[in-house]
Amino acid sequence: MTERFLLVEADDANLYPFTDTRPRYALPIANTPLLFRQIGSAFQGGVSSLVLLTPPKHVDAVVDLIGTLPAAQRKRIRVRAGGVVAAKPGRAFEPPDWLKVVYPWHVLTASLTCLRALRVKPARGVKSIVHRTARLEGPIAIGRRVVIEDHVVLKGPLVIGDGTVIRSGVYVEGPALIGSNCHLGPHCYVSESCLGESCAAEQNMQVVSSVFFEHVAFGHFGYIGHSVCAEWSGGGGGTVLFDRPLREPSVKVRVRGKLIDTGLPQLGPMVGAHVTSGVSAVLMPGIILGPNAAVGPGAVADRNVPASQMLFNDQKAVLMPCRRGVGRRP
Numbered sequence: 001m002t003e004r005f006l007l008v009e010a011d012d013a014n015l016y017p018f019t020d021t022r023p024r025y026a027l028p029i030a031n032t033p034l035l036f037r038q039i040g041s042a043f044q045g046g047v048s049s050l051v052l053l054t055p056p057k058h059v060d061a062v063v064d065l066i067g068t069l070p071a072a073q074r075k076r077i078r079v080r081a082g083g084v085v086a087a088k089p090g091r092a093f094e095p096p097d098w099l100k101v102v103y104p105w106h107v108l109t110a111s112l113t114c115l116r117a118l119r120v121k122p123a124r125g126v127k128s129i130v131h132r133t134a135r136l137e138g139p140i141a142i143g144r145r146v147v148i149e150d151h152v153v154l155k156g157p158l159v160i161g162d163g164t165v166i167r168s169g170v171y172v173e174g175p176a177l178i179g180s181n182c183h184l185g186p187h188c189y190v191s192e193s194c195l196g197e198s199c200a201a202e203q204n205m206q207v208v209s210s211v212f213f214e215h216v217a218f219g220h221f222g223y224i225g226h227s228v229c230a231e232w233s234g235g236g237g238g239t240v241l242f243d244r245p246l247r248e249p250s251v252k253v254r255v256r257g258k259l260i261d262t263g264l265p266q267l268g269p270m271v272g273a274h275v276t277s278g279v280s281a282v283l284m285p286g287i288i289l290g291p292n293a294a295v296g297p298g299a300v301a302d303r304n305v306p307a308s309q310m311l312f313n314d315q316k317a318v319l320m321p322c323r324r325g326v327g328r329r330p
Contacts, residue, residue: 004047004093006038008054008062014255015104017272017290018230020307023058026065027107028213029099030114030194031177033065037114038095039077047093049076056081103255104270104288105262108228111194111211118175120157138174161197185220202237210241210268219279227268227283235277236297242284243268251286254304262286272307 010023018027025035035052042050054062059081066077098113100106125144130136134148138156142148146160149168154160158172161180169187172178177194184190185202193207196214201207203220210227217234218224225243235241243266245251251267252259269283272290277283278297289295290307299313 002047003049003051003091004042005051005053005091006042006093006095008035008052008058010055010058012102014102015107016256017270017288017307018104018107018228020291021230021273023061024101025058025062027101028111028194028196028211029101029107030111030118030211031179031196032114034099034101034110035062035065036069037110038093038099039069039073041095041099042093043073043076045093050078050093052077052079053082054079103253103260103262104228105253105264105267105286107270108209108211108226108267109264112192112209115175115177115192115194118157118159118177120159122156125162140174143180167203179214196231200234208243209266213273225268226264226266227271229271230273230275230291232273233271233275235281235295236279238280239277240282241268241271242282245285253286253288255288269301277301 008025010025012019012024015024027034029037039050052062059079063079066074098110101110120139120141122139123141125142127144128142128146130148131150133150134152136154140154140156140158142160143162145163147165151169152166153171156174158174158176160178163181164178166184167186170184171189173191175192176190179195179197181198182195183200187203188201188205190207192209195212198215199212200217205218206223208225210224212229213231215232216229218239219237221237222239224241227241250261250263250265252261267286269287269289274292275289277295280298281295282300284302287301287304289305292308293305294310295301296312299311301311305311
């Protein structure tokens with residue numbers, strides 16, 4: 001019987017802004033807590049039982065989280081207070097490299113890795129409504145009470161959670177995960193993305209290779225590319241989360257005062273919890289917005305915004321007299 005020790009890490013300043021509002025082990029990787037992804041990787045690798053070495057103040061929270069797993073997996077897991085020194089020599093389990101979430105953009109890369117390995121069993125939940133003109137291709141799992149309106153195109157692999165509403169003309173290109181009680185507005189486009197519970201992307205929004213935690217909402221006519229948005233964040237109409245550097249071959253991110261080359265040709269902003277942006281705001285690649293930060297209407301955020309700070313562009317409004325007849329209808 002193969003028993004291994006897994007170190008459960010809770011606090012990690014390198015993962016700011018996401019670990020400001022939740023522990024590291026609970027970060028969602030393709031809509032599933034990081035800890036569950038690591039446990040699944042261990043069991044798939046031949047480990048028969050796991051001992052989770054947990055910081056003492058997080059033991060109760062980890063026990064509650066493990067309680068949501070199927071009984072067959074719970075029986076193979078024990079939670080113990082302690083750190084890496086409590087592990088027996090040679091018995092520690094090392095997660096694969098793609099699951100070693102060290103910096104905030106690793107939440108995105110790990111989620112995309114999971115998505116690209118997504119296997120879906122086609123299903124349709126009770127009381128779901130699919131319009132006869134909707135086109136469904138590939139394996140798609142539709143939850144209960146889902147509404148799919150006319151002229152929608154869905155391409156799997158794709159999972160749609162309970163109670164989600166997909167309005168007319170939406171185009172979703174899998175692999176993708178759409179959580180429960182989400183809302184996709186008319187003519188919205190979603191590709192290779194993970195949307196958590198109760199997220200909304202309104203009319204003509206584009207969401208490409210991005211991760212939404214929970215309760216994320218963006219208004220109409222915007223673009224979200226290769227970005228990570230924490231819970232209760234969002235923006236007004238026309239918001240753009242840009243993902244491609246103008247001159248550099250890869251995106252660089254400033255973490256704790258140090259500029260780090262991510263090696264990624266595309267990476268959008270990393271948005272903390274409860275961040276808001278005004279209409280037509282532009283958030284440039286690789287910036288980090290701390291929890292409760294804000295970006296003003298029409299502003300261009302080209303640098304990190306600390307927690308609870310607002311970024312506005314200095315614009316001066318000028319009043320001038322109108323010529324006679326200007327603006328009048330003939």
